Amino acid sequence: MAGGDAVRADLEQVFRTAWPRVVAVATRVVGDRHRAEDVAQEVFLSFARSSVPAGEAAGWLAVAAAHTALNHLRADRRRATREEAADRPDPTTPDVADDVVTRDERRRVRAALGRLPRRQAVALVLRHSGLSYAEVAAALDLSPGSVGTTVRRAESALREELTRHAPNH
Numbered sequence: 052m053a054g055g056d057a058v059r060a061d062l063e064q065v066f067r068t069a070w071p072r073v074v075a076v077a078t079r080v081v082g083d084r085h086r087a088e089d090v091a092q093e094v095f096l097s098f099a100r101s102s103v104p105a106g107e108a109a110g111w112l113a114v115a116a117a118h119t120a121l122n123h124l125r126a127d128r129r130r131a132t133r134e135e136a137a138d139r140p141d142p143t144t145p146d147v148a149d150d151v152v153t154r155d156e157r158r159r160v161r162a163a164l165g166r167l168p169r170r171q172a173v174a175l176v177l178r179h180s181g182l183s184y185a186e187v188a189a190a191l192d193l194s195p196g197s198v199g200t201t202v203r204r205a206e207s208a209l210r211e212e213l214t215r216h217a218p219n220h
Contacts, residue, residue, distance in 0.1 A: 059098075061105040066095055069109055073116045076180040080120035080164065082157055090120045110190035113182060117173040124165045163212035171205035178202045 059065075073094055077087035094115045103111045164172050170191065177187045178198070187202075188195040 061108075062095075062099050065098070065105055065108045065112075069112045070095075072109070072180070073112050076113050076116040076176060077120040079176050079180045080117060080161070081123055082161055086123065087120065090116060090123060093119050110186060113177055113180070113186070114173060114190045117176045117180075118169070120176075121165060121169065121172055124161055159213060159216065159218075160209070163209055163216065166212050167205060167208050171201065171208055174198065174201045175205035175209065 070091065073091045074084070074087050077090035077094075078084055081087050081090065094112055097115060097119075098108065098112060101111075164175070167175070174187055174191060174193075177190060178184075182190065184195050184198040187193070187198045191198075191201075193201060
């Protein structure tokens with residue numbers, strides 16, 4: 052389909068159709084729309100160079116978005132500690148404190164997600180991004196009947212990770 056350096060003939064149509072879902076999947080992982088759009092751009096560049104059939108593009112792009120976003124998440128771990136120290140708000144403002152708690156919880160969930168086995172993390176992200184069991188099954192080459200089990204195991208593993216790395220109160 053894609054030959055040499057030629058642009059895929061189907062790229063624009065696939066892009067228009069799949070962009071919102073790719074960004075949504077990436078946003079679920081990285082938690083920030085701007086970063087998710089950066090991930091989506093990487094994913095579409097990879098798709099543009101690929102020979103993935105247009106009929107398989109939606110699943111391929113969703114999985115690629117989850118994998119790429121997880122890679123970004125894992126690469127950002129070291130930076131998160133430095134940013135956290137520099138981003139401490141005034142603790143006397145209750146609304147800001149609530150925001151910090153919420154932000155910290157999201158950061159903890161993302162960090163725990165990054166520690167899960169890749170297949171579990173991707174299945175969880177795809178399912179919670181709105182993909183149906185059939186779409187997750189097709190994207191991850193699973194039987195539709197095993198998607199629920201895979202997602203439940205991933206949710207359980209995520210809870211275990213959150214408990215294991217819970218702040219000491």
